[in-house]
Amino acid sequence: MKTTIVEVGKFVGQEVTIGAWVANKRSSGKIAFLQLRDGTGFIQGVVVKAEVDEAIFQKAKSITQETSIYVSGIVREDERSPFGFELGVTGIKVIAESVDYPITPKEHGTEFLMDHRHLWLRSKRQHAVMKIRNEIIRATYEFFNKEGFVKVDPPILTGSAPEGTSELFHTKYFDEDAYLSQSGQLYMEAAAMALGKVFSFGPTFRAEKSKTRRHLIEFWMIEPEMAFYEFEDNLSVQEAYVSYIVQSVLKNCALELNTLGRDISKLEQIKAPFPRITYDDAITFLHEKGFTEIKWGDDFGAPHETAIAESYDKPVFITHYPTSLKPFYMQPDADREEVVLCADLIAPEGYGEIIGGSERIHDMELLKQRLDQHELDSDAYKWYLELREYGSVPHSGFGLGLERTVAWISGVEHVRETIPFPRLLNRLYP
Structure with missing residues (x-):
């Protein structure tokens, strides 16, 4: 047999x-x-x-x-x-027969293992991480299909950028300028206006010269977008989704979590609802923790996010960031226009932001103002503006970074182990 x-x-x-x-x-x-x-x-x-x-x-x-x-x-x-x-x-x-296999049971340096990533994937630890990654992907499709979302595939080559072009990979598209996508969000907004609730799952690219354990040059994003969903609705979907994938991994990857030595008691606590803290309160909290250098209007770095997350045993939402810190498309708070209706979801145990999301601007004139303020070419965004011209509705969405989520759930330290062939600042091989 x-x-x-x-x-x-x-x-x-x-x-x-x-x-x-x-x-x-x-x-x-x-x-x-x-x-x-x-x-x-x-x-x-x-x-x-x-x-x-x-x-x-x-x-x-x-x-x-x-x-x-x-x-x-x-x-x-x-x-x-x-x-x-x-x-x-x-x-x-x-x-x-295999002769002189290079990765032996002895200890090897990280660079050596990365040079032999095509073989390192065979190890028990890497096998476990890839199986957990696969389970998160499987559960993602299951969750959104159950919730009535339609899978939509946005383009990878784009003529404009949702968050500016400073960290994008530029290429020539015949006789035009084009960029590798940093997010499918704008296209998903168009899809939501046609199909109601949609999600995408695909590669995204950031030309960011960062070497931290949380960053990759090429990574995969899950990006839902929902018509008629406002800020609170958006957070509820995020809570339910993250809870679902964590519980699915616990149920279906017990052996792999054991192989990695993961403390599953911490994962067992990951159930909605999640705690929330406003940006204002986060600034106050950080001052109390000794981060006196940070002031209102500054973005949070990894040490700040970690300090906030350590106060909770679940992922925590940081909400209502200053408008100046966020992209042009985010809806301002009606009661306080200097902040926007957005939230970053920070994972526990020092893994940082795994989700960024917001309610989107649905007012045509305000969106035009924001494009002007960010010095973006309105002609390039003509199609995006037209979504507000023909039956605009409140809508919201978010993006979850798969590799950071895999790192957190599996308990591995560096995101380079959470994708089969990582693309890092100085690595394009193998």
């Missing part, structure tokens, strides 16, 4: 055959232990000299790391294994 590692629990006491790679091995005289992986999971294969042909035992002892094989064996329950099963090996057929 040919099967996969993740399915072996269905065949306890039976002989199965699995296509696998040898992740590691050790032997002690009359027993060889093979750590096997097949992409779906990891399992230990036990080769007992007295129970197999001599040729099979010698093959098990001499087999090299990452050699690909067809391995046959009896599936046994094993309470000592985190996976719960092991394989009593009866046969080994080598498919392709």
Whole structure:
């Protein structure tokens, strides 16, 4: 019976055959232990000299790391294994030998591992992170489909920028200037006017020369946009969505969280509603915590966000930022025009902002004023203005950065481990 590692629990006491790679091995005289992986999971294969042909035992002892094989064996329950099963090996057929595999069980430096990212992905830790990433993506589609959203794909090449062009990658689009998208938001607003509630999931690019553990040059965003949703409605969707993906990972990735040593008690607390603090109160709080250099009108850096987040055991919304700090399209507070109806969602445990969102300006004249204030070309945004000209409605949306969210939920320190092939300031290889 040919099967996969993740399915072996269905065949306890039976002989199965699995296509696998040898992740590691050790032997002690009359027993060889093979750590096997097949992409779906990891399992230990036990080769007992007295129970197999001599040729099979010698093959098990001499087999090299990452050699690909067809391995046959009896599936046994094993309470000592985190996976719960092991394989009593009866046969080994080598498919392709691996010679001098560069990533050995010893410690390697980060740069070395990043140079070999195409191979590092095979490790148990990286496998766990990628499985959690996949579960977050799966749960994202499930959540928005259940809530009646329509998936829309905005363009990656754009002729304008929602937040200015200073941190965009410029390219030529035949005889025009174009940029790699930093957000699909403006296009999602157009889609919301047609389809009501929409979401996108795709790559975005920031030409930001940052080397922090929270930044990537290319990253993936989930961007919902909702017609007839105002500020409070928007926050409610964010709370429900983040709670949903966290609980989905807890339910479906217990083994991977265990592999990463994640403290799941902290994740179990992530359920809506989330606490909120206004920008004004955050400034006061930071002054009390000794951050006396920050003043009203300044943006928060990583140390400020971390200090605020440490006061809560759930993600916290920081709301009502100064208008001067935010992009042109955000709706001002009707009672206080120097702040906008926006919120950043800050993850616990020092992982920083994972969501930025706001109610959008729906008044045509105000949007024109904002474009002028930000010195943006109104001709380039003609189509965007027309969304307000033909049946404008209040609407809101947000963007969640996938890699920061994966880092927080999985508990890894750096976002470079949360995407298969990270693009960093000085890294475009492999």
